Amino acid sequence: MRLTSCGVIVEYNPFHNGHIYHLKEARKKSEADVLVAVMSGNFLQRGEPAIIDKWQRAETALHNGADLVIELPFAYAVQSADYFAKGGVKLLHSLNVESLCFGTDLTQSMDYELFGQTYVEKEKLINQRYQEIKNNGQSYPQQMTQIYRELLQQVPLDFSSPNHILGMAYAKENARYANPMSLIPITRQGSGYHDETIKSQEFSSATAIRQRVLEKDMTSISHTVPSETRDFLENTDLHSWEDYWPLLKYHLLNHSFEELSDTYQLSEGIEYRLKESVKKAASFSDFMSLVKTKRYTWTRLQRLATYLLLNVREKEIHDAWQNSYLRVLGFTEKGRQFLNQEKNHATLPIVTKIDQKNEKQLSLDIRAGQIYQLAQQHQHKEQDYYRSPIYLKGETSYESYTSYP
Amino acid sequence: MRLTSCGVIVEYNPFHNGHIYHLKEARKKSEADVLVAVMSGNFLQRGEPAIIDKWQRAETALHNGADLVIELPFAYAVQSADYFAKGGVKLLHSLNVESLCFGTDLTQSMDYELFGQTYVEKEKLINQRYQEIKNNGQSYPQQMTQIYRELLQQVPLDFSSPNHILGMAYAKENARYANPMSLIPITRQGSGYHDETIKSQEFSSATAIRQRVLEKDMTSISHTVPSETRDFLENTDLHSWEDYWPLLKYHLLNHSFEELSDTYQLSEGIEYRLKESVKKAASFSDFMSLVKTKRYTWTRLQRLATYLLLNVREKEIHDAWQNSYLRVLGFTEKGRQFLNQEKNHATLPIVTKIDQKNEKQLSLDIRAGQIYQLAQQHQHKEQDYYRSPIYLKGETSYESYTSYP
Numbered sequence: 001m002r003l004t005s006c007g008v009i010v011e012y013n014p015f016h017n018g019h020i021y022h023l024k025e026a027r028k029k030s031e032a033d034v035l036v037a038v039m040s041g042n043f044l045q046r047g048e049p050a051i052i053d054k055w056q057r058a059e060t061a062l063h064n065g066a067d068l069v070i071e072l073p074f075a076y077a078v079q080s081a082d083y084f085a086k087g088g089v090k091l092l093h094s095l096n097v098e099s100l101c102f103g104t105d106l107t108q109s110m111d112y113e114l115f116g117q118t119y120v121e122k123e124k125l126i127n128q129r130y131q132e133i134k135n136n137g138q139s140y141p142q143q144m145t146q147i148y149r150e151l152l153q154q155v156p157l158d159f160s161s162p163n164h165i166l167g168m169a170y171a172k173e174n175a176r177y178a179n180p181m182s183l184i185p186i187t188r189q190g191s192g193y194h195d196e197t198i199k200s201q202e203f204s205s206a207t208a209i210r211q212r213v214l215e216k217d218m219t220s221i222s223h224t225v226p227s228e229t230r231d232f233l234e235n236t237d238l239h240s241w242e243d244y245w246p247l248l249k250y251h252l253l254n255h256s257f258e259e260l261s262d263t264y265q266l267s268e269g270i271e272y273r274l275k276e277s278v279k280k281a282a283s284f285s286d287f288m289s290l291v292k293t294k295r296y297t298w299t300r301l302q303r304l305a306t307y308l309l310l311n312v313r314e315k316e317i318h319d320a321w322q323n324s325y326l327r328v329l330g331f332t333e334k335g336r337q338f339l340n341q342e343k344n345h346a347t348l349p350i351v352t353k354i355d356q357k358n359e360k361q362l363s364l365d366i367r368a369g370q371i372y373q374l375a376q377q378h379q380h381k382e383q384d385y386y387r388s389p390i391y392l393k394g395e396t397s398y399e400s401y402t403s404y405p
Numbered sequence: 406m407r408l409t410s411c412g413v414i415v416e417y418n419p420f421h422n423g424h425i426y427h428l429k430e431a432r433k434k435s436e437a438d439v440l441v442a443v444m445s446g447n448f449l450q451r452g453e454p455a456i457i458d459k460w461q462r463a464e465t466a467l468h469n470g471a472d473l474v475i476e477l478p479f480a481y482a483v484q485s486a487d488y489f490a491k492g493g494v495k496l497l498h499s500l501n502v503e504s505l506c507f508g509t510d511l512t513q514s515m516d517y518e519l520f521g522q523t524y525v526e527k528e529k530l531i532n533q534r535y536q537e538i539k540n541n542g543q544s545y546p547q548q549m550t551q552i553y554r555e556l557l558q559q560v561p562l563d564f565s566s567p568n569h570i571l572g573m574a575y576a577k578e579n580a581r582y583a584n585p586m587s588l589i590p591i592t593r594q595g596s597g598y599h600d601e602t603i604k605s606q607e608f609s610s611a612t613a614i615r616q617r618v619l620e621k622d623m624t625s626i627s628h629t630v631p632s633e634t635r636d637f638l639e640n641t642d643l644h645s646w647e648d649y650w651p652l653l654k655y656h657l658l659n660h661s662f663e664e665l666s667d668t669y670q671l672s673e674g675i676e677y678r679l680k681e682s683v684k685k686a687a688s689f690s691d692f693m694s695l696v697k698t699k700r701y702t703w704t705r706l707q708r709l710a711t712y713l714l715l716n717v718r719e720k721e722i723h724d725a726w727q728n729s730y731l732r733v734l735g736f737t738e739k740g741r742q743f744l745n746q747e748k749n750h751a752t753l754p755i756v757t758k759i760d761q762k763n764e765k766q767l768s769l770d771i772r773a774g775q776i777y778q779l780a781q782q783h784q785h786k787e788q789d790y791y792r793s794p795i796y797l798k799g800e801t802s803y804e805s806y807t808s809y810p
Contacts, residue, residue: 246779247655253775254716311659370658374651
């Protein structure tokens with residue numbers, strides 16, 4: 001009998017109780033047999049290193065409700081919401097997933113599917129309007145709010161909620177496909193996305209949890225995460241931007257303006273500002289504060305810092321978009337059955353190990369993993385070469401599955 | 406009355422009693438009023454970071470016999486003997502220095518001036534012969550030995566002695582000038598260049614001293630160095646290649662073959678070997694052992710590693726050769742008088758501080774200083790910006806001299 005599936009697009013930085021709730025709701029509302037998580041790798045949407053690596057986060061997800069974890073390639077993951085969504089939806093579609101379940105902070109109800117269809121219908125008009133106002137001095141979110149207000153009046157205009165923005169991006173992207181997935185929004189429990197306080201109940205935001213963990217305060221977060229996350233946070237080295245500051249500084253000092261200007265998204269002369277600031281800054285946060293202007297959001301600058309850290313070139317991003325793949329990080333028994341079911345139908349190649357045939361195609365993800373390991377004094381664990389998908393056979397044990405499929 | 410001068414071309418890594426002997430002999434044999442030391446900066450001829458920085462080494466030299474310390478630019482310093490000599494001789498000539506005093510390990514006596522003249526006369530023939538045999542599979546030293554044996558029969562052929570090789574290089578370069586300096590060879594006391602044992606007497610090689618210091622064994626070397634060197638070695642962080650290994654590794658992982666192939670002296674496909682080895686190596690020495698082949702000497706590979714670490718491009722080296730300068734690191738009162746005497750006669754610009762007018766010209770030295778400071782856990786002391794020459798007024802005290810000349 002054919003297995004049905006529901007997708008989620010996630011970062012799990014780190015995986016916490018809110019994510020368990022999300023997966024449970026996804027299973028319940030979708031009634032799917034299999035939950036497929038498309039997850040960012042070692043660098044994340046907001047341009048920062050993941051606090052623990054992609055394998056640890058994938059393993060935790062498999063222990064707590066996901067059946068299959070696919071890596072969202074760097075070229076889609078470290079991007080604004082629209083490209084992040086484009087990648088996630090593309091990967092799920094390529095695996096013939098029937099529904100997409102996502103969290104939203106929106107308090108009003110909204111028909112995301114209708115929004116997606118309307119958006120795609122009016123896209124030409126929206127783009128035209130954007131060209132007219134793009135130089136009006138306002139930020140991109142402000143400009144889009146104005147355009148949506150004019151052209152898409154039924155949409156709740158809460159651009160302060162990253163989850164709502166992502167939801168809209170999923171809807172827009174999904175509507176471009178001839179056979180779109182059904183969309184299942186779930187109202188978030190507990191804290192808001194950016195909330196930095198730890199709640200007494202079992203739900204706290206990943207932001208709050210990371211902050212406590214980096215302050216070595218494990219006690220106050222232990223009731224908000226599953227045991228696997230707690231173990232990893234307690235027993236492995238944690239990654240934060242400051243660990244990569246010496247490397248970023250070296251890279252910026254070591255390259256001329258001309259060499260730096262080839263970096264993806266580096267434009268408008270900001271390389272001069274970056275090279276001046278790096279001489280003065282004593283830390284990454286110091287550097288960011290020195291570089292920050294009204295023109296750039298913090299997140300956009302952080303993504304730029306990530307592109308610089310990893311020496312990402314425009315061509316690499318475009319090549320990765322043209323040559324997508326399904327990099328399998330792990331699966332349960334049910335996830336394995338689903339992969340077997342879809343392996344001859346998937347419209348993108350399924351990658352379970354890195355070899356000479358695919359290392360060029362995955363080069364950006366591989367490099368991201370190599371640099372991720374370079375943070376000083378960390379246990380250096382190979383991220384891509386010689387790694388096989390995690391295979392979680394039962395409830396609590398798994399073993400490396402080397403002979404897939 | 407016009408001050409007469411004698412030059413030395415040095416590295417002082419670190420400055421030791423053998424160097425005091427050298428300076429004393431130079432003063433005695435040359436009868437010059439002023440001793441001018443042209444010294445490598447923070448990276449050295451054999452492609453490695455100096456154990457302590459250029460300012461510390463210059464200060465020690467001024468306390469122990471030198472009157473003026475000029476930095477040998479990176480483009481000349483981190484080079485084979487011929488280019489190292491070319492730079493040193495060029496700088497001394499540009500300051501109208503009358504004699505050049507250098508150490509030699511040679512046990513026979515040799516007329517270096519006659520050798521230089523003969524070499525320059527026969528240069529065309531030597532180059533022609535080299536073109537004929539350069540692909541015979543032998544190393545460059547072996548090939549030159551053969552050519553010298555054929556064409557310059559009066560020269561002692563000891564290519565195992567770095568100091569003799571340098572002496573010949575000085576002589577060759579010096580003979581190209583219409584008014585060459587007089588050459589004063591001094592027989593080295595105590596240890597050979599590469600000798601790793603510490604001698605009971607006051608002379609030990611810099612190699613042996615560095616090795617003991619990096620092993621935290623200060624006791625066994627304290628009688629072989631002046632107090633300034635001892636103080637610096639005991640109280641500041643020491644630099645070795647291993648400190649820069651994480652940065653070199655990052656640079657190699659972070660750049661494509663194509664990007665790396667622009668690096669100065671990187672050719673013949675060695676970039677493939679470098680990129681493969683960096684994945685496996687656990688340390689710099691491990692990396693060097695993996696990369697080493699018969700085709701490359703250790704020193705040549707170490708210089709290549711330095712060019713990679715500092716992202717040195719061919720054009721930068723050639724620009725630096727075309728636009729040489731006299732970067733003053735420090736002087737005694739007599740050195741200051743000599744600089745004043747020569748400032749209108751010098752054929753290269755005298756640089757006493759970095760400003761907007763000269764920072765482009767000195768960019769390679771500035772970058773070398775910036776990267777030199779990046780070694781983890783070191784006291785980060787600015788190497789170029791905001792630094793003024795050391796001015797040693799009396800025997801034992803000095804102050805920063807900010808308003809030269």
